Amino acid sequence: MLPPRLYKYEPFTTRSLENLKAQSIYFGPPSAFNDPYDCAFVPNIRRPTNDEVEAIRAAYLRAPETPPIARAQFEGTGTDELREILLRSARSALESSVKAFLARRGVTCFSEQCDDLLMWSHYGGRYQGFCLEFDPAKGNFGRIQKVAYSNELPLLDLVPLLASDNYEQVLSLFTTKAEAWRYEAEWRAVHAEAGTLYGYPSECLEGVYFGPDISDHALEIVCLILKGQNETVRFWKGRRSSTTFKVEFESFTYMSYMEARKAGLR
Incomplete structure (x- = not known):
């Protein structure tokens, strides 16, 4: 179940401003992530029992698309030898999947919280950036997945992977991270191609939280962009708690220089 709000931390950069103006989210290559294990590990595979090996053999022999050479190998190979062949094949296939994912896929990340100190330091431009607040119910967040955290690499089962074409286990590899990253409370979405932008409806963006060290000029640039295309977005200014x-964040209303001048305030 999706949380009521999802947050995306952004540094104050040309790219983040262009994306904001385009009302789009950037899907970057996972090879640029700061976690060396993120999307880049090959999991362990549990050794199948004799019964499981035979179940896999039976599934491939039943399948009409099994090539004749492979069918002959399944028919003439003993259980122990077949187990080792299946393990080697699965490891090779997983390694290829991970390499292909790193080379081609795009990933974008969100968090369940907007006030984490490490998140502001790592992803919010060292407190000089901003954090976008999205309402997932108002946008196309249906395929976003929650990240799972663990102290151990995943252990995959061979039977559902090979006998029933169940690839959910493989997909879970790209949404699994080390326990040390749990503070991120991360959700992520995957795009077929890295370096792409995905647009969202303006009403999906409900708020912007500004880091406590953002400059006045940077804050005003973000506000000017959004006031020109989103009349309902709310602004929150951050400050260090004493x-x-x-x-801590406090809501504020932004008024441009021209609006203030027309209102007789400047």
């Missing part, structure tokens, strides 16, 4: 280690 009592706890956290960023």
